[in-house]
Amino acid sequence: MNTLTKILIVLLTLSSIFLCGIVVTYVANADNYRQKYNDLRADKDSLSKKVEDFTKQVNEKIEQKRQLEDKLNSEITSLKGEIGELQTNLDNAEREKAALLQKVNSWTSITKDFYQTTDKQGQLLKNTLDELNKVQAEQIRQRKELNETTATLVEKMAIIETLESENKRILEEKAELQKRLDEFLQPVGKIAAEPVPVTPREDIARPAVPGARDIALQGLVTAVDLKNSIASISIGTADGVKEGMRFHVTRGDEFLCDILIIDVDTEEAVGVLELVQQQPKVGDNVSTNL
Amino acid sequence: MSPDGQSRGVKAATSNNLYTIILALAFFAVLATVALVAYKCYTQYGTILKIP
Numbered sequence: 279m280n281t282l283t284k285i286l287i288v289l290l291t292l293s294s295i296f297l298c299g300i301v302v303t304y305v306a307n308a309d310n311y312r313q314k315y316n317d318l319r320a321d322k323d324s325l326s327k328k329v330e331d332f333t334k335q336v337n338e339k340i341e342q343k344r345q346l347e348d349k350l351n352s353e354i355t356s357l358k359g360e361i362g363e364l365q366t367n368l369d370n371a372e373r374e375k376a377a378l379l380q381k382v383n384s385w386t387s388i389t390k391d392f393y394q395t396t397d398k399q400g401q402l403l404k405n406t407l408d409e410l411n412k413v414q415a416e417q418i419r420q421r422k423e424l425n426e427t428t429a430t431l432v433e434k435m436a437i438i439e440t441l442e443s444e445n446k447r448i449l450e451e452k453a454e455l456q457k458r459l460d461e462f463l464q465p466v467g468k469i470a471a472e473p474v475p476v477t478p479r480e481d482i483a484r485p486a487v488p489g490a491r492d493i494a495l496q497g498l499v500t501a502v503d504l505k506n507s508i509a510s511i512s513i514g515t516a517d518g519v520k521e522g523m524r525f526h527v528t529r530g531d532e533f534l535c536d537i538l539i540i541d542v543d544t545e546e547a548v549g550v551l552e553l554v555q556q557q558p559k560v561g562d563n564v565s566t567n568l
Numbered sequence: 569m570s571p572d573g574q575s576r577g578v579k580a581a582t583s584n585n586l587y588t589i590i591l592a593l594a595f596f597a598v599l600a601t602v603a604l605v606a607y608k609c610y611t612q613y614g615t616i617l618k619i620p
Contacts, residue, residue: 279584287587291594299599305608312612 400539414553418526418533422568493518496565499527499558500546507551509537525549525564533568534558547552 459470497513509527513519519542527534534556537549551558609616 279587287591291590295597296592298597303603305605308608310612312614363589488586 286564300464307323404566411553415533415555418553418568422533425568426489493522494565494567495519495525496563497525499560499562499564500557504551504557508540508548509551509558510546510548511537512546513564514543514547516544519547524552526568527558527562528568529556529559531563532556534560539563 286416307545357418383435485559495513497511499509501510503509511519511525519539521539521542523539525535525537525539535554535558536552538552539547539549541548612620
């Protein structure tokens with residue numbers, strides 16, 4: 279074996295060992311591309327599945343969006359219809375409002391005229407009430423005068439009755455005297471001449487028969503409630519007081535008011551104040567006749 | 569045959585054996601490398617020569 283062969287053997291050996299070392303190092307450190315491929319494929323599959331899921335979700339969302347859009351479009355359409363109807367109602371309401379405002383204005387003027395008329399009527403009523411009070415006061419005064427006249431008339435009637443009895447007695451005496459005179463003159467054939475009275479005969483006034491008799495109840499005011507315009511008096515059913523009777527309240531010769539009896543007890547009666555000229559007090563006189 | 573000739577024959581035989589051992593070492597190194605590469609290819613790709 280020559281020297282060149284030896285050198286080639288040594289170089290071949292060294293290069294083989296060197297290359298084998300490089301190959302071993304490379305292979306030992308090489309990546310497992312199959313595993314990576316499988317991993318990447320699995321990732322791709324999962325991602326594809328996710329993409330499909332997301333696509334399905336997107337499609338569902340798109341479908342839901344389309345349905346929602348259709349629903350909203352239908353609602354918008356119906357709302358537009360309602361808006362049109364409400365606009366029509368609003369127009370009608372505006373017209374009704376204008377008509378009602380016109381009515382309100384007319385009624386306001388009517389009410390104002392009514393108030394003015396009411397004020398005038400109230401003034402007239404007040405004047406009428408004043409006149410009524412005056413007339414009632416005049417009536418009371420005239421009633422008082424009538425009572426006085428009636429009392430005077432009764433007195434005159436008593437006098438007339440006395441005079442009639444006297445006249446009757448005189449006529450009886452006249453008849454007796456005429457009888458005696460006739461008895462005295464008839465035997466001598468004479469009769470008594472018709473006497474001529476010195477005083478000429480006058481028609482006899484006939485007194486009117488009183489239509490009613492005054493019961494003349496009298497009492498005192500025992501309590502006064504000016505707030506409710508009622509008063510109580512000291513006589514009741516035991517004295518002949520009845521519901522509906524009217525008592526006159528006087529203080530001395532002054533007329534104060536009337537009491538219309540509304541409730542009667544045995545020894546007491548309660549009535550409403552009427553024709554109040556002055557405020558009555560406890561102790562004022564009450565009577566059915568003035 | 570002389571002693572020198574014998575001596576030279578022994579030395580040549582020893583030298584040839586040495587280079588044979590060196591060649592065998594290179595061969596086994598290459599063989600081990602091939603075996604390792606084949607094992608790696610089979611374990612990782614399931615085949616040795618065919619492209620998966």
